[in-house]
Amino acid sequence: MERYFDILQRTELFKGIGDADLAAMLHCLGAEIKPAPKNQVLLRAGDAPQSIGIVLAGQLHIVRDDYYGNRSIEAVLGPGELFAEALCYAKVMESPVTVIANSDAIILLLRGRRILHSCQSACAFHTTFIENMLRTIANKNLRLQSHMEILSLKSIRARVLRYLEPFRPKQHNGFTIPFNRAELADYLCVERSALSHELARMQREGLITYRKNRFNMIEKTRNI
Amino acid sequence: MERYFDILQRTELFKGIGDADLAAMLHCLGAEIKPAPKNQVLLRAGDAPQSIGIVLAGQLHIVRDDYYGNRSIEAVLGPGELFAEALCYAKVMESPVTVIANSDAIILLLRGRRILHSCQSACAFHTTFIENMLRTIANKNLRLQSHMEILSLKSIRARVLRYLEPFRPKQHNGFTIPFNRAELADYLCVERSALSHELARMQREGLITYRKNRFNMIEKTRNI
DNA sequence: CCTTTTTCGTGGTTTTAACCACGGATTGGA
DNA sequence: TCCAATCCGTGGTTAAAACCACGAAAAAGG
Numbered sequence: 001m002e003r004y005f006d007i008l009q010r011t012e013l014f015k016g017i018g019d020a021d022l023a024a025m026l027h028c029l030g031a032e033i034k035p036a037p038k039n040q041v042l043l044r045a046g047d048a049p050q051s052i053g054i055v056l057a058g059q060l061h062i063v064r065d066d067y068y069g070n071r072s073i074e075a076v077l078g079p080g081e082l083f084a085e086a087l088c089y090a091k092v093m094e095s096p097v098t099v100i101a102n103s104d105a106i107i108l109l110l111r112g113r114r115i116l117h118s119c120q121s122a123c124a125f126h127t128t129f130i131e132n133m134l135r136t137i138a139n140k141n142l143r144l145q146s147h148m149e150i151l152s153l154k155s156i157r158a159r160v161l162r163y164l165e166p167f168r169p170k171q172h173n174g175f176t177i178p179f180n181r182a183e184l185a186d187y188l189c190v191e192r193s194a195l196s197h198e199l200a201r202m203q204r205e206g207l208i209t210y211r212k213n214r215f216n217m218i219e220k221t222r223n224i
Numbered sequence: 225m226e227r228y229f230d231i232l233q234r235t236e237l238f239k240g241i242g243d244a245d246l247a248a249m250l251h252c253l254g255a256e257i258k259p260a261p262k263n264q265v266l267l268r269a270g271d272a273p274q275s276i277g278i279v280l281a282g283q284l285h286i287v288r289d290d291y292y293g294n295r296s297i298e299a300v301l302g303p304g305e306l307f308a309e310a311l312c313y314a315k316v317m318e319s320p321v322t323v324i325a326n327s328d329a330i331i332l333l334l335r336g337r338r339i340l341h342s343c344q345s346a347c348a349f350h351t352t353f354i355e356n357m358l359r360t361i362a363n364k365n366l367r368l369q370s371h372m373e374i375l376s377l378k379s380i381r382a383r384v385l386r387y388l389e390p391f392r393p394k395q396h397n398g399f400t401i402p403f404n405r406a407e408l409a410d411y412l413c414v415e416r417s418a419l420s421h422e423l424a425r426m427q428r429e430g431l432i433t434y435r436k437n438r439f440n441m442i443e444k445t446r447n448i
Numbered sequence: 449c450c451t452t453t454t455t456c457g458t459g460g461t462t463t464t465a466a467c468c469a470c471g472g473a474t475t476g477g478a
Numbered sequence: 479t480c481c482a483a484t485c486c487g488t489g490g491t492t493a494a495a496a497c498c499a500c501g502a503a504a505a506a507g508g
Contacts, residue, residue, distance in 0.1 A: 064373060072376035074369065086369075089362035096369065130354055137361050138313035144368045145298065145310075145320065149288060151375035152296035152413045154496075156465070181486060189376045194465050196487050212474095212486085378466075380495070405456055415496050420457050422495090436456085436504090 001026065001033060004056050004108065011054065011080040012136045013129070021125045030111035036101040042083070043099040049084040049092065051109040058105025059178070063186070064097050073187040075143065076102070076178055085137060088112040151189055156198040159188045164208070164217055174209075174216040181213075225250065225257060228280050228332065235278065235304040236360045237353070245349045254335035260325040266307070267323040273308040273316065275333040282329025283402070287410070288321050297411040299367065300326070300402055309361060312336040375413055380422040383412045388432070388441055398433075398440040408437075 005022060008014045014022060033056075036042055042060065043049055053060075060077040074097060077083055083099050086092075115133075153159045163184075167175040177184065185192040202208050209216040229246060232238045238246060257280075260266055266284065267273055277284075284301040298321060301307055307323050310316075339357075377383045387408075391399040401408065409416040426432050433440040 064376065066373075066377060066382075068378075068382065070376070070378065072373075074372065086362040086365035089359050090366050092366065096366075096373070127351065127354075130351075130358060134354060134358050134361065135313050137358065137365060138310040141310035141361060141365055141368065142314050142316065142320075144365065144372065148298065148368065148372050148375060149290075149296075149320070151372060152288065152294070153290060154292075154294065154413070154415075154464095158290075158292065180484095182484095189378070191378075191466050193467075193487080197465085197489095200487070378494095404454095406454095417457080417497075418495050421459095424457070 001031070004033070004106075007056055007079060008054070008108070012139065013054065013080075013082065013132050015132055016128055017125050025125055025129065026108075026110075029114050032109045034107045034109055036105045036107055038101055038104050040101045041098060042101065042107060043095050043097070045096060045098045046094050049087040049095050049112060051112050052085045052088050052115060053083045053099070054108040054110070055079050055081050055083075056106040056108055059102045060105060060107075061100050061102045061183075062097050063100060070189075071186050072189050073179075073183060074147065075140075076187075082136060082140070084112070085133065086140070088115060089133075089137070091116075147187075156188070156190050156195060157202060159190065160195075160198065160202065161207075163188060164215060167215070168217050171217065174214050177213050177215060179213060184213075225255070228257070228330075231280055231303060232278070232332070236363065237278065237304075237306065237356050239356055240352055241349050249349055249353065250332075250334075253338050256333045258331045258333055260329045260331055262325055262328050264325045265322060266325065266331060267319050267321070269320060269322045270318050273311040273319050273336060275336050276309045276312050276339060277307045277323070278332040278334070279303050279305050279307075280330040280332055283326045284329060284331075285324050285326045285407075286321050287324060294413075295410050296413050297403075297407060298371070299364075300411075306360060306364070308336070309357065310364070312339060313357075313361070315340075371411075380412070380414050380419060381426060383414065384419075384422065384426065385431075387412060388439060391439070392441050395441065398438050401437050401439060404437055 002023075005019060008022060009017070009019075014025075017025065032051075034042075036058070042053060045064070055077050057079055060081075060083060061073050062075040062077065062083060063071050063073050065071045084095070087095055150159050150162050153162055164177075167177065179187060181196060182192050185195045188195065199208070199210060203210065206218055208218060226247075229243060232246060233241070233243075238249075241249065256275075258266075260282070266277060269288070279301050281303055284305075284307060286298040286301065286307060287295050288298055289295050308319070311319055374383050374386050377386055388401075391401065403411060405420060406416050409419045412419065423432070423434060427434065430442055432442060
């Protein structure tokens with residue numbers, strides 16, 4: 001467990017909590033390390049969330065499959081990020097989403113029950129923890145909103161441009177997105193081949209260039 | 225201020241906080257009552273959120289206008305509900321959304337600054353408050369997700385059915401939705417007249433009946 | 449009660465996305 | 479190295495939504 005302390009201390013959730021306190025806290029929260037091979041399901045839609053998860057390594061997808069067989073990717077989680085935290089705090093009994101490892105991953109699980117009730121006696125840092133949790137959930141809230149903003153756009157092109165926009169400042173000679181084509185389609189909630197069509201069209205029109213998951217936004221164009 | 229205590233005590237945020245403590249707390253948080261006539265903007269996109277708002281009466285819309293001139297309604301807030309809380313906790317300097325009164329309303333504002341830093345000395349109930357806030361934000365998170373679920377659907381029909389579904393259990397002889405046609409279109413992120421077309425089609429096919437904002441889902445059909 | 453404004457449905461057209469099928473390229477094992 | 483699987487683009491067709499314009503009905507406001 002200790003080998004992950006430095007990762008944990010760099011997360012929003014455990015910010016400002018020293019080694020000794022962290023150890024006590026993890027014990028108090030019933031922490032448990034769980035390796036998850038690629039494609040393993042960590043929480044299945046319909047099941048009761050038992051734990052809050054923290055990604056220590058690897059990548060997870062939060063997905064939702066609808067009645068029509070379409071999958072939508074609600075979020076991608078990397079190291080330091082949480083899942084099922086809102087479900088636990090809102091005491092949801094049936095998860096609406098599935099959490100799945102998109103690569104080999106390592107997860108830290110905190111018993112959901114323990115988190116709900118503050119244990120002032122056992123760990124003095126509960127307050128810091130709660131405040132960190134608050135900030136973390138607030139941040140996730142914003143990311144949900146920005147995903148919603150993308151989905152609120154009507155055309156595939158607009159969604160693509162909106163999705164790529166935040167990468168633009170970081171681009172030297174392009175940037176890499178964390179999705180392959182099918183995943184990007186699921187994230188944008190459009191049909192894969194329609195996305196391919198649109199990307200090709202955008203490239204033909206000189207808006208972007210791309211190859212696989214490496215993109216370039218052409219500067220001169222006023223996108224978005 | 226005191227006349228609103230009973231409303232406040234029924235909100236998630238102040239649950240479990242008695243009259244005396246509530247009074248102290250509101251003072252500590254720099255609370256302020258603000259009446260807002262219909263159409264007044266309470267927070268403009270691009271501005272820095274200064275306060276967290278709590279709806280005491282009336283109805284607010286959280287909206288987002290995009291580059292193409294389309295408005296999307298992100299959420300509808302009624303009495304007891306909050307706005308700008310995630311923005312404050314995530315320390316966002318430019319609100320991505322606009323908050324606007326959709327009817328004459330009364331709002332309680334809590335200074336954002338005061339909320340961030342716990343003032344253990346001044347008010348003992350800060351812990352309860354923080355925990356309540358956590359639950360509240362977690363709940364909002366879920367509502368965002370369920371809105372996202374709607375937007376993830378590809379057809380207008382699917383979105384409409386998904387939107388109406390939660391009303392179904394409550395229906396005796398129909399139910400009333402809190403949107404007129406244009407607002408519903410903005411909430412579902414589709415074009416208004418396209419929505420009207422689709423609703424008419426659904427009625428012709430016997431899936432639903434409706435008139436204005438009063439709907440009836442026909443039981444025999446397996447919707448969604 | 450009348451006037452003005454808002455709301456809503458509808459027809460018609462254009463644009464766009466979904467959908468299907470396929471094949472070439474790339475990747476990853478065996 | 480070869481085979482299988484996956485990924486991705488593309489052509490073509492169909493279905494659906496956006497968009498525009500308009501008028502009737504309802505609501506709001508003197």
